[in-house]
Amino acid sequence: MLQSNLLRGERVGLTAVTPTDLPVLTKWWSDADFLRLYDSVPAYPKTEAQLAKRIEEGQKGDTTFLFGIRPLSTNDLLGLLELDGVMWSHGTSFVSIAIGEAENRGKGYGREAMQLALEFAFRELNLHRVCLTVFSYNLAAINLYESLGFIREGIYREHLQRDGQRHDMILYGQLHDEWLQIVDG
Numbered sequence: 001m002l003q004s005n006l007l008r009g010e011r012v013g014l015t016a017v018t019p020t021d022l023p024v025l026t027k028w029w030s031d032a033d034f035l036r037l038y039d040s041v042p043a044y045p046k047t048e049a050q051l052a053k054r055i056e057e058g059q060k061g062d063t064t065f066l067f068g069i070r071p072l073s074t075n076d077l078l079g080l081l082e083l084d085g086v087m088w089s090h091g092t093s094f095v096s097i098a099i100g101e102a103e104n105r106g107k108g109y110g111r112e113a114m115q116l117a118l119e120f121a122f123r124e125l126n127l128h129r130v131c132l133t134v135f136s137y138n139l140a141a142i143n144l145y146e147s148l149g150f151i152r153e154g155i156y157r158e159h160l161q162r163d164g165q166r167h168d169m170i171l172y173g174q175l176h177d178e179w180l181q182i183v184d185g
Helices: 019-028 032-038 048-058 109-124 139-147 176-183
Strands: 012-015 065-071 079-087 092-099 129-135 151-162 165-175
Touching: 012 109, 019 048, 032 092, 065 109, 079 109, 092 109, 109 129, 109 139, 109 176, 129 139, 129 151, 139 165, 165 176
Parallel strands: 092 129
Antiparallel strands: 012 065, 065 079, 079 092, 129 165, 151 165
């Protein structure tokens, strides 16, 4: 069956990230809470020029697919979603997602965006495996990934240190056949 609205769900769509998004992205990259959920590198603000370069790099080549998450009703940027590190010879990729503003988290936008990303990864890119990592303190994300059928595959023990405490980084994966069982039910 051909999917006519491949990057469009009921409430959100996956779109291109454009230079007009830079002020919003710069705001997010100045928010330590956002950065500590998104990346293991030290929470450090980035300039519009640095983020413009990141967007440009994310749109080059064929191993990274960077999307903006937007509500269907407006052009507001809610978050970012990226399939990266695509290894075509193996049919694998990593996925990452971030909802920018704290008040937009926990409202189902990330769930719908991840469902669209998995649809894109498995049906459009014809990947075999999608994996991700998440920090052990990000319980909302862990619950989301497990509810979407991701399987916990391993733990990078005490991978991060934040505020004087060590935290694990957990590896999750989902195979095409596992995803099919969920969506075809």
